Amino acid sequence: MRQERVVDLSNFNNTLTVSVIGAGYVGLTLAAILSNAGIKTYAVDVDKNKIGVIKKGKSYFFEPGLDEFIKKGIKSEKLIPTTNYKTAIQNSDTAFICVGTPSNFDGSVNLDFVFKSVKSILENVKSDLIVVQKSTVPVGTGERIKKMIDEYDNKEINIDLISSPEFLREGSAVFDTIFPDRIIVGGNNKKSVKKVIALYEKIDNFAKNIKHNNFMEYAFLYSNKKRSKNLAPFFERVIETDLESAELIKVTANSFLALKISFANSVSRLCAQNKAKTADVMDGIGSDHRIGKSFLTPGLGYGGGCFPKDVAGMINYANSYNFSFNILDEAVKINETQVYFAISKIKKLLGENLRNKKAALLGLSYKPGTSDVRKSQSSRLLRKILDRGMIVSVYDPQAINEAKKKISHKNLTYIDNIKDVFRKSDIIILATEWNEFVDFDYSKITKDMNSLNFFDGRGVINEDKIKELGFNFIGF
Ligand SMILES: NC(=O)c1ccc[n+]([C@@H]2O[C@H](COP(=O)([O-])OP(=O)(O)OC[C@H]3O[C@@H](n4cnc5c(N)ncnc54)[C@H](O)[C@@H]3O)[C@@H](O)[C@H]2O)c1
Incomplete structure (x- = not known):
């Protein structure tokens, strides 16, 4: 107490x-x-x-x-x-x-x-x-x-x-x-x-x-x-x-945050069935001080060295006492499948067959501000689009060296400078919300691209502004 x-x-x-x-x-x-x-x-x-x-x-x-x-x-x-x-x-x-x-x-x-x-x-x-x-x-x-x-x-x-x-x-x-x-x-x-x-x-x-x-x-x-x-x-x-409460506070906190993220991502799937905008819905509910706005931005889902393992640890701990923490099982399932929901959105822009379509992927780290790619949803999305035959150029301000240790593929090129990543692309996929990607002047690279499609996997791009540049746009 x-x-x-x-x-x-x-x-x-x-x-x-x-x-x-x-x-x-x-x-x-x-x-x-x-x-x-x-x-x-x-x-x-x-x-x-x-x-x-x-x-x-x-x-x-x-x-x-x-x-x-x-x-x-x-x-x-x-x-x-x-x-x-x-x-x-x-x-x-x-x-x-x-x-x-x-x-x-x-x-x-x-x-x-x-x-x-x-x-x-x-x-x-x-x-x-x-x-x-x-x-x-x-x-x-x-x-x-x-x-x-x-x-x-x-x-x-x-x-x-x-x-x-x-x-x-x-x-x-x-x-x-x-x-x-x-x-x-x-x-x-x-x-x-x-x-x-x-x-x-x-x-x-x-x-x-x-x-x-x-x-x-x-x-x-x-x-x-x-x-x-x-x-x-x-x-x-x-x-x-006491000792045990302290131990439980930590894993409970991360599990609750994971729930919030998966809740927002479930709502984004519901919004795909109508004309509602998930970001507006989340803004609307988050304005209630009992709910709060943080961790309600829909996107590719959570990753990193903590959330996935801490939620798994909490579920495992509960199971060891024959208690099923079903709500967390569901949060994990939503997070695991969110990458496929993202691919369905990319297909809305590029058509069903992604083979040989060229993507400029922005971001590899599991979140901005770190070079950490452990359980990164951005890196997972990269793997999944490579599996579907896409040709990918990827740029990240900090995580390229870490990613190179884990992912190599004949259709994958790591790019050192953001300006060079867009060349001949059919789509920009924003996978990690680095400030550099939010602030980038996309008007400067429209000429470099094959066709102007933009998928915002993190809910950070101003839709109206990007559409004004001629992009077809889709987010969560
Ligand atoms: N990274 C985060 O954002 C974060 C946030 C909160 C809590 N945590 C928790 O804190 C703990 C550490 O996380 P991290 O991200 O700093 O891990 P990390 O992997 O970055 O660092 C752990 C370090 O411990 C060293 N190590 C391993 N065995 C050792 C030993 N016997 N003696 C001395 N050093 C040893 C490793 O070489 C490594 O450098 C984890 O339990 C993690 O869940 C992490």
Whole structure:
């Protein structure tokens, strides 16, 4: 239950050194921001190559603004990238676990990385430590970790476990880490809970002094900047709870957002049967404050390293108790089939036979602001249209290198410059809503195309304006 509290942080202000285990999207961002907030932070990863890149003052993946924070962290010597658990853990009083939790084939969550990192922590710990579990895990994982701690525990050392799930969004990871809209801290030991809250408060103090210069504008490119001004005071955003509630909050949040997306996509299928415009319908219902507008834009559906696996994990967890979470099964089905609905729309523009039709595909990452193509619906659509014999030129501002590792095809050409992607195309397919695609002046490329067709897979293009240029247009 949410409680009114005033926390005395005075005891915790000076001595903190932190280890962040797993230097990926979540861990590296957290480590970089903590170090900029003045906290000595070890960024620990088992991957030497990743640590090698971070040591040079940059990230090995694209995330707006992150490089600048890493560079400053390294320069101030507050950020210490390492593969050495021993040095990191023996110098830390808090260790955040931020390792990956991918899906197993049956949809259950693979916890191997989490348990391996706990084992490595326990093998190296020599003094009191708070372990903050931040990876997204099924309910009950904390209890399993506690059991490991009890079994390993040197009785003279206090090791306490806190669950504090992460809600950052790739593409605005820096913004979300600095300005989180809620901070969940689950655990039984009040002192440890307060210590972790104190750490987060250090980030909040840092946030209060941030200068909104050009660099921050860039870091916040894909964020709702207004949110930073409208945020409630720090302690009103902190929710203290028990371990299991904290674990469940995270997967429930992602499952609910997936439901919203699939709901909007179902409505778009209904709208295809009449003249209603889905965007207007969603705008109309989203204006009701009880519903809200976000995550109701119809489109190709959700993807990425989190939603698909977290929803699968939730369904699997429910099934393990013989409870069928049918509403989520349905959300997954809608998401899986949305790509075929998109193809039916493309056929409305190009005719039933797509073979040898040439597409200019805009976007490969699962959303704008990231180079991540994991479970990307845009990349899935690419595969499906290649299967149907289309010839595709594709451009993405950041994700081409990642996509090249996964998709190659004789009919597929990766293009480095947006201007060159449209040549001799029969259709533009906008698959990821990068600002660059929304702001692009399409009047400049109409001459380059074979025929003027535009499919907006993300509901971001102004239909009237694009039609004025002579395009046949279809969206969701
Ligand atoms: N990416 C997101 O947008 C996001 C948002 C919220 C929560 N999460 C959750 O946070 C967790 C981490 O996600 P991510 O996207 O940062 O993953 P990631 O794959 O980007 O990073 C995980 C890192 O952990 C490292 N690692 C694996 N085993 C290790 C070990 N034993 N010791 C040290 N390092 C190890 C890997 O080398 C990798 O660099 C997942 O549970 C994910 O569901 C992710």
